[in-house]
Amino acid sequence: MTTDPPGPTPTSPDPLSATSLDHLRSQFPILGTHTYLNSCSLGPLSHRAEEELGSFLHLWHTMGASAWYEHWLGRLDDLRQAVARMTGSQKGEIALSPSTSVALSSVAESVDWTRRRKVVTTELDFPTLAYQFTVKPQVELVVLRSEDGVGIDPEQFARAVDDDTALLATSHVFFTTGFRQDLARLARIARDAGALSLIDGYQGAGQLHVDLPASGVDIYTTGPLKWLCGGPGLAYLYVRQGLVTELAPRITSWFATENQFEFELEGFRYRDDARRFEMGTPALPTVHTALGGQAVLDEVGLEVVESRNRYLAGYLEDALESAGFHLRASADPRHRTAIVMVRHPEPARAVAELARDRIIVDHRPGHIRISPHVFNTTWELDRIVEALARI
Ligand SMILES: Cc1ncc(COP(=O)(O)O)c(C=O)c1O
Incomplete structure (x- = not known):
């Protein structure tokens, strides 16, 4: 499930092993059907929570x-x-x-x-x-x-x-x-x-x-x-x-x-x-x-969550900038988190179009808001950058 197709190579190693990531992803059914990148609005439901x-x-x-x-x-x-x-x-x-x-x-x-x-x-x-x-x-x-x-x-x-x-x-x-x-x-x-x-x-x-x-x-x-x-x-x-x-x-x-x-x-x-x-x-x-x-x-550990979230957000920021998008972000990486704001002339329309492609993000005035979380993959991030470039 997490074998990523080749894409831009992240500069730092992934803090989560492929096995742990697979195990984590299997907890969240929505990840099997959607590219879910909106945890800063609503985190996805896990089997554990449902149980x-x-x-x-x-x-x-x-x-x-x-x-x-x-x-x-x-x-x-x-x-x-x-x-x-x-x-x-x-x-x-x-x-x-x-x-x-x-x-x-x-x-x-x-x-x-x-x-x-x-x-x-x-x-x-x-x-x-x-x-x-x-x-x-x-x-x-x-x-x-x-x-x-x-x-x-x-x-x-x-x-x-x-x-x-x-x-x-x-x-x-x-x-x-x-x-x-x-x-x-x-x-x-x-x-x-x-x-x-x-x-x-x-x-x-x-x-x-x-x-x-x-x-x-x-x-x-x-x-x-x-x-x-x-x-x-x-x-x-x-x-x-x-x-x-x-x-x-x-x-x-x-x-x-x-x-x-x-x-x-x-x-x-x-x-x-x-x-x-x-x-x-x-x-x-x-x-x-x-x-x-x-x-x-807790099973993953919040220190690992934080470092993986920054790893994913850094990857996303690089990919977006390489594709010509402009970000609303601090110049100092120590102030950045996994909320990535992409400038866009019609954010509501773009978010609705992405949703038709089963890519879930949201928007705030003038921006698309993308929030990868610990369970996301770099392949999913490539997918949203490609989709954004296409629309
Ligand atoms: C930073 C922040 N504070 C507060 C809220 C709202 O909290 P509540 O609806 O629980 O009052 C939100 C979003 O829902 C938020 O993002």
């Missing part, structure tokens, strides 16, 4: 609600644990949330806006991040402009974040440029000004290996939908140990309280771990598909 979902449905059939106590509460913990392992953190630093937007709202509702009223963000971030603050009249939102349309110079943050800043709020990887920011640098800039760093990592964790405690960031959100191949309906919120108990979200639920199963109206006490940010019953089908997708990636 996990099947086991959930079986218990629903055979045990009904009693499965909650014997199985499902444990599965929530398994997922928090798996996310903690992936991010180098502790289970108590991870909360499950219905979406990134909800996770961000819980954070925005934890800040005392009377003490510091500024949030510094950028024009390249996914809008749901800024929206949390534009709807709060008490917040002054500072939006940094990109000088090259691809990334943000950390010095811009350093100049904007001051002693009136509550949050430095930005992405790990920008969704329309693939530009990877230096988390440790951002965390330091925020910390030096007495502010908190809030990182939207939806396009980070899963395509990149992350060690959140080592990076020093305070708060990080991500989720299973995209690079983690776990489906829609959940997000993950990391809150640094030591910060967790200082934050008291003003939107809450029965999952956030220590005495969840005592059903007392009085005596609400926040949990002393990140579950104090949880917002009600998590979507159990997604908990299961997320565990499945996570297991597939």
Whole structure:
């Protein structure tokens, strides 16, 4: 399945052996019928995720609600644990949330806006991040402009974040440029000004290996939908140990309280771990598909995932440029990831035409967005470059 026809030779060795790649590819049925290059929108479904979902449905059939106590509460913990392992953190630093937007709202509702009223963000971030603050009249939102349309110079943050800043709020990887920011640098800039760093990592964790405690960031959100191949309906919120108990979200639920199963109206006490940010019953089908997708990636190892993704993206970038296409990408390869943006006059039409050829990618204004993931092959990348050149 992965024997590539001859094409441009990559300059570095493939970090994954042909046998491991075959084994990995056999997990994802869609790869047998499509050239799937859109994991930054929706990661493909694996057999492993489907099996996990099947086991959930079986218990629903055979045990009904009693499965909650014997199985499902444990599965929530398994997922928090798996996310903690992936991010180098502790289970108590991870909360499950219905979406990134909800996770961000819980954070925005934890800040005392009377003490510091500024949030510094950028024009390249996914809008749901800024929206949390534009709807709060008490917040002054500072939006940094990109000088090259691809990334943000950390010095811009350093100049904007001051002693009136509550949050430095930005992405790990920008969704329309693939530009990877230096988390440790951002965390330091925020910390030096007495502010908190809030990182939207939806396009980070899963395509990149992350060690959140080592990076020093305070708060990080991500989720299973995209690079983690776990489906829609959940997000993950990391809150640094030591910060967790200082934050008291003003939107809450029965999952956030220590005495969840005592059903007392009085005596609400926040949990002393990140579950104090949880917002009600998590979507159990997604908990299961997320565990499945996570297991597939963990088996490969996120360090290998990251290096193979850059290997594939580098190959794709070279092939596109050789074919005369222009990329929207950082000049510095250390800032590049596996989101490859190709300039195009009619991106929507091109994406629809590619889909007719069973090549799945997506588009953002002025660009086709191609996101190879660890299981793709250089042959698939050749295929999209040829198809793009043809149309
Ligand atoms: C970087 C980033 N943040 C947030 C979102 C949206 O997250 P949600 O729909 O879970 O709120 C997306 C895309 O869906 C994204 O790419």
